[in-house]
Amino acid sequence: xxxxxxxxxxxxxxxxxxxxxxxxxxxxxxxxxxxxxxxxxxxxxxxxxxxxxxxxxxxxxxxxxxxxxxxxxxxxxxxxxxxxxxxxxxxxxxxxxxxxxxxxxxxxxxxxxxxxxxxxxxxxxxxxxx
Amino acid sequence: xxxxxxxxxxxxxxxxxxxxxxxxxxxxxxxxxxxxxxxxxxxxxxxxxxxxxxxxxxxxxxxxxxxxxxxxxxxxxxxxxxxxxxxxxxxxxxxxxxxxxxxxxxxxxxxxxxxxxxxxxxxxxxxxxxxxxxxxxxxxxxxxxxxxxxxxxxxxxxxxxxxxxxxxxxxxxxxxxxxxxxxxxxxxxxxxxxxxxxxxxxxxxxxxxxxxxxxxxxxxxxxxxxxxxxxxxxxxxxxxxxxxxxxxxxxxxxxxxxxxxxxxxxxxxxxxxxxxxxxxxxxxxxxxxxxxxxxxxxxxxxxxxxxxxxxxxxxxxxxxxxxxxxxxxxxxxxxxxxxxxxxxxxxxxxxxxxxxxxxxxxxxxxxxxxxxxxxxxxxxxxxxxxxxxxxxxxxxxxxxxxxxxxxxxxxxxxxxxxxxxxxxxxxxxxxxxxxxxxxxxxxxxxxxxxxxxxxxxxxxxxxxxxxxxxxxxxxxxxxxxxxxxxxxxxxxxxxxxxxxxxxxxxxxxxxxxxxxxxxxxxxxxxxxxxxxxxxxxxxxxxxxxxxxxxxxxxxxxxxxxxxxxxxxxxxxxxxxxxxxxxxxxxxxxxxxxxxxxxxxxxxxxxxxxxxxxxxxxxxxxxxxxxxxxxxxxxxxxxxxxxxxxxxxxxxxxxx
Numbered sequence: 001x002x003x004x005x006x007x008x009x010x011x012x013x014x015x016x017x018x019x020x021x022x023x024x025x026x027x028x029x030x031x032x033x034x035x036x037x038x039x040x041x042x043x044x045x046x047x048x049x050x051x052x053x054x055x056x057x058x059x060x061x062x063x064x065x066x067x068x069x070x071x072x073x074x075x076x077x078x079x080x081x082x083x084x085x086x087x088x089x090x091x092x093x094x095x096x097x098x099x100x101x102x103x104x105x106x107x108x109x110x111x112x113x114x115x116x117x118x119x120x121x122x123x124x125x126x127x128x129x130x
Numbered sequence: 131x132x133x134x135x136x137x138x139x140x141x142x143x144x145x146x147x148x149x150x151x152x153x154x155x156x157x158x159x160x161x162x163x164x165x166x167x168x169x170x171x172x173x174x175x176x177x178x179x180x181x182x183x184x185x186x187x188x189x190x191x192x193x194x195x196x197x198x199x200x201x202x203x204x205x206x207x208x209x210x211x212x213x214x215x216x217x218x219x220x221x222x223x224x225x226x227x228x229x230x231x232x233x234x235x236x237x238x239x240x241x242x243x244x245x246x247x248x249x250x251x252x253x254x255x256x257x258x259x260x261x262x263x264x265x266x267x268x269x270x271x272x273x274x275x276x277x278x279x280x281x282x283x284x285x286x287x288x289x290x291x292x293x294x295x296x297x298x299x300x301x302x303x304x305x306x307x308x309x310x311x312x313x314x315x316x317x318x319x320x321x322x323x324x325x326x327x328x329x330x331x332x333x334x335x336x337x338x339x340x341x342x343x344x345x346x347x348x349x350x351x352x353x354x355x356x357x358x359x360x361x362x363x364x365x366x367x368x369x370x371x372x373x374x375x376x377x378x379x380x381x382x383x384x385x386x387x388x389x390x391x392x393x394x395x396x397x398x399x400x401x402x403x404x405x406x407x408x409x410x411x412x413x414x415x416x417x418x419x420x421x422x423x424x425x426x427x428x429x430x431x432x433x434x435x436x437x438x439x440x441x442x443x444x445x446x447x448x449x450x451x452x453x454x455x456x457x458x459x460x461x462x463x464x465x466x467x468x469x470x471x472x473x474x475x476x477x478x479x480x481x482x483x484x485x486x487x488x489x490x491x492x493x494x495x496x497x498x499x500x501x502x503x504x505x506x507x508x509x510x511x512x513x514x515x516x517x518x519x520x521x522x523x524x525x526x527x528x529x530x531x532x533x534x535x536x537x538x539x540x541x542x543x544x545x546x547x548x549x550x551x552x553x554x555x556x557x558x559x560x561x562x563x564x565x566x567x568x569x570x571x572x573x574x575x576x577x578x579x580x581x582x583x584x585x586x587x588x589x590x591x592x593x594x595x596x597x598x599x600x601x602x603x604x605x606x607x608x609x610x611x612x613x614x615x616x617x618x619x620x621x622x623x624x625x626x627x628x629x630x631x632x633x634x635x636x637x638x639x640x641x642x643x644x645x646x647x648x649x650x651x652x653x654x655x656x657x658x659x660x661x662x663x664x665x666x667x668x669x670x671x672x673x674x675x676x677x678x679x680x681x682x683x684x685x686x687x688x689x690x691x692x693x694x695x696x697x698x699x700x701x702x703x704x705x706x707x708x709x710x711x712x713x714x715x716x717x718x719x720x721x722x723x724x725x726x727x728x729x730x731x732x733x734x735x736x737x738x739x740x741x742x743x744x745x746x747x748x749x750x751x752x753x754x755x756x757x758x759x760x761x762x763x764x765x766x767x768x769x770x771x772x773x774x775x776x777x778x779x780x781x782x783x784x785x
Contacts, residue, residue, distance in 0.1 A: 024517060026556040030600040031586025032467070036607050044602065076467060076586060078518035 008055040008093075016089035020051040022079045029073035029083045039063040043073045043083040050086055055093075064091045069127070095130055103128035132163035132257050135191040136249060137182055139173035139198035141228055146171075148232035150242040154197060157246045161253045165189055174204045179211040186215035193221045193256035197249050199228040218261035220700065220770055225252040247783055254782035258775045262700035267749040269349040269696055270449040273687050274299065276341055276630055279307020280326060280673060281665025281680045282454035283333045288684030289452075290333075294691045297446060298335035299355055301626065302385070304403035305330050305337060307456055311386060311480060313487040313494075315673055316537045317568040323402055323489070330404040338409055340626075342443065344451070344633040345723075347750040348660030349696050351448045359439040361410035362396075366434035369406035373426035373435065374398060382414040384491075388481045390499070391491035396426045396435075401489055410435075450687040451634060453644060453656070454664040454680070455627045459619040460515050464522040468514065468617055469588045474499035475595055476588060476615045479531070482538055486545075496542065496549075498613050500593075505613030507550035508542060509597050510535045511585045515620035517556070524620045524641060529670035531618035532559045536572040538616060543576035552579045552610060554599055562672065581608065588615050627667055635722055636661050644668050654683040658722075659752075662686050701770035702751035703758060705744040707732050709765030712742035716757035716766050724750035725757060 013020065029043035030036055041049060041061045049058050058064070064087060073083045095102045103124055136158045140146035151169045159167045166189045170178050173196055185191060194217065196208045201224040209219035227245040235241035273289050275282045278300030286296040298305060309315075310330075312322040336355055343354040377394035384393040386400045395414035398406060416423035417437060427435040459480055462470040470476045475498045477485070488494035498505050512531050515523035532555070539551045553572075558580070560566040572578045587598040597610040623642040631638045636656040637645040644667050647655040654663050664683040665676045690696075705716075707730060717725045728745045731738060744766065746757075757766045758773065767773055 022519070024556060025602065026513070026584035027582075027600045027602040028584035028586055030607075031584060031598055033586070036600070042600070042605065044600070045605070072586075078513070078520060078523060078584070080520050 005053040005055060009050055009053040011093065012050050012055055012058075012086060012089045015092060016082070016085040018047075018050075018082050018085050018089075020047050020081065020086075023047045023051070023081045024079055026078065028076050028078065029081070032072040032076045034070060034072065035063075035066045035068055038066045043087070046083050046086050046090075047081060055090065058090045059094050059097075061090075063087065064094060065128075067091075091127075092130070095128060101129040132192045133165045133190055134161075134163045134193040134195060134253060134256055135166040135182070135185045135189060136161075136164055136168075136195045136197065136253065137173055137178075137185075138167070138169040138227075138249075139178070139196065140169065140171045141173075141199060141232075142171065145198070145228050145232045145245075148235060148238055148241045149227055149245045150238060153242050154227070154245050154249060158195075158197075158249050158253065161250055163193070163257050164253060166191065173198050174207055179207065182208065182211045183215040186212060186217050191217065193223075193259060195223050195225060195249060195252045195256055197225040197227045197245065197252070200224075200226050220262040221256065221259050223252040223256045223259070225249045250782040250785070251779040254778040255775045258772070258778055259770070262770055264700050265698040265748055266695045267347070267349055267698055269691060269693050270351075270447050271295070271691050272297070272446070272448050273450045273452060273691060274351070274353055274446060274448040275452045275454055275664070277307070277454035277456055277624075277665070277667070278302075278305030278333070278335055278337065279454060279456045279665065280309040280329075281456065281667075281676045282307070282452070283326075283329050284677050284680035285452050285454060285662075285664045285684045285687070286333050286335075287329060288681050289687055289691070292684075292688045292691075294688065297355075297448075298333055299339050299341055300335055300337045301340050302399065303338045303360070303397075303407075303409040304399045304405070305333060305335050306400075306402075306404065308480075309673060310400065310402070311388075311487075312483050313490075314537060314541060316533045317562070317564045319537070319540075327402045327404075330402070333404075335404075336444070337405060341630060341633060346447075347722075347724075347747070349449050349690065349693075350749070351451055351660065353446050353448060353451070355444045355446060357442040357444060359412075359441050360407065361412070361415075361435065361437055361439050362408055363434045363436050363439070364405065364407050366432045367407045367430075368432050368434075369398075369408075370431070371398070371408075372429050372431070374408055376425050376429045378423065378425060379414055379416050382411055387484045387491050388478070390481055390484055410437075450660050450662065450690045452662045452664050452683050452687055453627070453630060453634070453636065453667050454683075455624045455630060455667045457621045457666040457670075458624050460524065460622050462514070462617065462619060465514065465617075467587045468511065468585070468615070469590060469595070470617060473588075473590045473595060473615075475505075475590075475613060476617065478617050478619045479534060479538065480619075482616045486538070486541055496546065504546065505549060507552070507610075507612040508614045508616060509585075509595070509610060509612040510539060510551070510553045510616045510618065511588075511597075512553065512555045512618045513584065513620075514617040516618075518620070524622060526641060526670065527559065528618075528621045529559070530621070530672045532557075533562070533565060533568065533672065535616075535618050536560075536569045536578070539578040540572045540576050543572075543578060550579070550612075551576075552581060552597075552612070554581050554583060554585050554597075556582070556584055562674070583608070621666065621670055623667055634658060634661050654679055654686055660690060696749075698749050699753060700748075701753040701768065702748045703746045703753070703755070703766055703768050705746060706765045706767065707741070707743045708734055709763045710741070710743040711763050711765070712744070713762060715760040715762065716744055719756045719760050720751075721754065721756065722750050722752050724748075724752075 213219045225248040231241045272295045342356045346352045379395040383389040412418040484490040516528040583602040585599045662683040664680045
């Protein structure tokens with residue numbers, strides 16, 4: 001069951017330890033993001049979605065799985081907002097809802113191609129399951 | 131026996147709404163020495179002050195306690211009222227029952243109880259107060275201005291116009307500062323040199339000089355100025371420029387052109403330099419490095435070259451000092467994403483000023499530094515390091531960048547309408563007379579493309595610069611190919627300001643800007659008496675604002691210089707010579723350098739001997755009390771705030 005929006009937003013802020021009010025809406029996070037084109041909700045929007053208690057939309061967003069955790073947004077944000085931490089926090093909430101596991105071993109074969117390195121599988125399991 | 135009068139102020143409802151003033155009056159009547167107590171709606175009004183005056187006369191009061199607002203606000207008002215009635219002003223005490231009680235408490239009973247306690251403490255102190263007399267000190271009628279930019283020049287001219295002598299100390303070979311490096315100035319687009327150089331000629335100064343040491347105090351400062359060796363005799367040089375032309379060593383980077391061109395080892399920073407006398411850069415000069423050149427001396431018809439010249443220390447005596455040390459732009463070493471250190475076509479705004487200036491390295495032709503061709507498109511990036519709370523930048527807004535970027539964009543469009551100009555901004559801030567109109571002209575008349583969004587990355591791709599950003603209003607990624615990128619770099623106080631602030635005991639904030647005595651009511655004065663602030667050393671400012679502040683600093687300095695004598699604050703530290711053991715603790719903690727030691731003959735209960743004892747210069751002492759706290763033998767005491775008085779207050783509070 002989904003909790004009330006404000007409570008969820010509070011939870012995201014607690015997990016991530018991000019103060020969304022620090023954002024000055026410059027968009028540098030999105031401008032630095034290598035996955036920008038693949039995301040439906042972009043890093044700068046992510047911040048304002050949390051600020052406006054729209055966490056349900058974020059939980060359904062594909063951005064959670066497109067974020068590379070490269071931390072370019074964290075590195076370059078002039079206000080120290082750390083959007084990647086917000087994405088990570090929402091991802092955790094989804095994983096916890098899905099019984100601690102977003103990526104099952106059975107799903108892996110169809111995702112494979114020749115160029116996928118072994119390390120990617122290991123880190124994907126770390127990232128998408130708890 | 132003291133006869134004390136207590137006056138409790140309602141401050142309209144500010145105090146009376148939360149503090150039961152009638153009860154305070156009832157309670158203080160029981161205190162030792164109190165012979166009169168009353169309340170009134172506005173004690174600071176004329177009627178309120180006359181109540182104090184009348185009570186002093188009628189009841190022969192020997193002390194007054196006013197329970198009102200902060201002493202910062204009205205201590206002086208009530209002291210003057212008491213003085214008019216013939217009472218020494220230092221026999222008046224304030225109990226701050228507004229800020230300390232009514233404003234911070236909601237509960238009426240609690241607030242009232244605290245107000246009574248504070249009144250009691252003040253009464254206990256007044257019981258021990260003694261009359262104090264203010265002293266006098268002299269005022270030297272000459273001012274020193276540190277820094278020869280537009281701020282320093284304007285302050286110096288304004289002080290000189292009032293009839294006082296002024297010296298400017300400028301560390302570079304010419305006055306003029308940052309403004310002399312600019313091409314045009316907003317919002318009128320008049321030529322910077324045209325409005326600045328006449329002023330430069332008007333101001334005589336110590337150029338190529340630095341402040342070495344400051345001693346003394348308000349009205350009577352002694353300043354050691356190091357005149358660095360120019361290696362050119364200023365009295366002989368005619369400024370013909372032959373030496374700079376013939377100098378074979380031309381590898382030095384021109385500071386004036388921000389390193390975009392070379393200069394000779396003997397050089398004048400720019401054509402309109404004041405004074406028009408070159409200086410030898412001894413680190414670049416072959417004669418100084420190997421002893422084998424001397425071309426400049428050979429070609430100088432006036433015989434002005436002097437390789438033997440040495441630094442000279444001049445000591446000046448000044449009544450007032452104005453700091454006008456200005457600014458520099460921050461280093462971009464931590465901003466790798468903009469490729470400033472990688473690509474010659476990524477430049478700072480100050481470099482752009484030199485590129486577009488007719489006297490600059492390209493004679494005003496706008497070219498890419500990589501291939502010296504005219505760019506087809508230029509992108510400006512604002513807020514580079516400004517409003518940045520991380521360790522990379524500065525948390526404040528640099529204030530001038532929005533306007534000069536609009537100016538740069540317009541200058542390009544005016545000269546080369548075919549160049550595409552894009553400006554990446556976060557907010558456009560244009561609070562100033564005709565400022566917003568200026569920015570709108572850039573957009574509406576010149577067609578400058580403003581894009582809301584900070585740039586994430588600038589990369590060199592196939593001889594072009596690829597700017598990666600997001601249009602925040604469109605939520606679309608922008609990949610823009612441009613030929614040149616101009617960064618509006620954050621400004622910071624000139625690095626020399628720290629050392630100067632230390633010498634002057636003037637305080638600086640976390641960003642190294644000099645702190646003003648009061649941000650609203652005393653914006654051009656330093657908390658250190660006799661030290662004034664002019665221009666960007668106090669905070670980011672544009673030229674009109676700098677000139678206005680320079681004038682204000684000049685007026686404050688003139689106000690000081692116009693006085694024949696200064697009244698000193700009698701609430702200063704004083705050492706009891708019999709108790710002093712000469713340990714130097716007080717000297718070490720004194721932030722104003724007011725304490726020194728003297729060998730003095732003392733008579734200790736019939737025993738005469740010479741002892742090393744502390745001596746407080748009452749003109750320098752600001753009465754902070756740090757010395758009284760560290761004195762192990764209790765010899766140091768602050769007049770008006772003696773240890774006995776403070777302890778009596780504590781006793782009254784704990785009663």
